[in-house]
Amino acid sequence: MPVVQVEGVHKRFGAVEVLKGIDLAVEGGEVVAIIGRSGSGKSTLLRCINGLEQIQSGRIEVSGHSIDPSGRGLRELRKDVGIVFQSYNLFPHLRVGENIMLAPRIVLGVSKSEARSRAEETLAEVGLAERFDAWPDNLSGGQQQRVAIARSLAMRPKVMLFDEVTSALDPELTGEVLATMERLARHGMTMLLVTHEMGFARRVATTTVFMHQGKVWEMGPSERIFGAPETPELRQFLGGGLK
């Protein structure tokens, strides 16, 4: 049984159809990179998977919870799906530790001590154990992004979504975030990531999906996608460097 199952998903913004019938299945422990040009619908697809965007038709199922166009059952689904955004979006009025403890406390209802130990554990996992009491504003972009990852992990999600999480970072900060994600992947987390980091996708992702004009244009094992692209669009997208 796949952890994420996307079937015939259509999504429109007004008159513009952004997703034109997407089918995708992600097995537990798989790391799926979604690549493609801006406007190809890759971020939209990711955001549909936890219901941040409403779909017009089709079905999305994540670890037994389904989203349909009615939008029912979203909260249950979101407990199992973590997402990290390009702009971190930490809660600026809360310290790092409180940022992480909040959702387990109020959404899952775990005890304060349990929330605290989850926060300490996930902060250690992203290499920021000593920043528990820091304010988000006092952290670098890379550190804020790692806290955002820890905040999602504290919910013990079954899937993690990463939406261009390094796009806002300086090159020297990108590495620390990618390393964190790579460690997560090694530990068996099921991950879907929209990324422009082709080297990272090729090395870490088990499967790569190339999206073009709102469709899954080509998908397969990352080695094959990057090593032997079949469609001219993908070859053109990957460009000269990889020829």
Add this chain to the structure above:
Amino acid sequence: MIRQFTQSEFLFILASARWTLLLTLMSMLLGGLLGFLVALARTSRLAPLRTLAAGWIGVIQGVPVLMLLFLSYYGLALAGFDLPPLIAATVSMALYASGFLGEIWRGSIQAVPWQQWEASSALAFSRPQQYRYVILPQAVRIAIPPTVGFLVQLVKNTSIVSIIGVVELARAGNLVNNATFQPFKVFGTVAAIYFVICWPISLLARRLEGRLHARRAG
């Protein structure tokens, strides 16, 4: 007979300031409560609620307080509800405050970046949880300066209720002046008392603002 502006006149004016304070306090509390609901309705996901709140704000802001006062005092009296002046005054000032506070707080809520809504809903927060733990704590910081600014306005604008016979600070000054004909002394005193009430509020606002910023930069 013309009376002198003595200590007893001064004490009369000073004592009447309690009605100004009480009126401000009550209208801020009631108006704040109603204004909070208006702000929530104004930022609701339900279109009819938003429209209703926008209508409320539009009407309250577009009508002079004086008319609210006349309507609740004379108007309701005609309709058979004989409100004591102080109650009519409180009701009118509270309605007035609700319109302005509702709009100030709507702006403060909407000034919180939309990504904060998105991040919290992605963490499976319910809508009330988003307000309680993420949006309102940030909106409060944004709201403090304009809210206190409005409070200072409210203190001064309570003088309008003297018109239906509530003897608050301004009305007391008027009465004393009518008896003493010493407008500079009398209204100078009245003005000084208003200032003594309003200035600390402004100072407090500045301190609060500074403290909240300091905490965030911590």
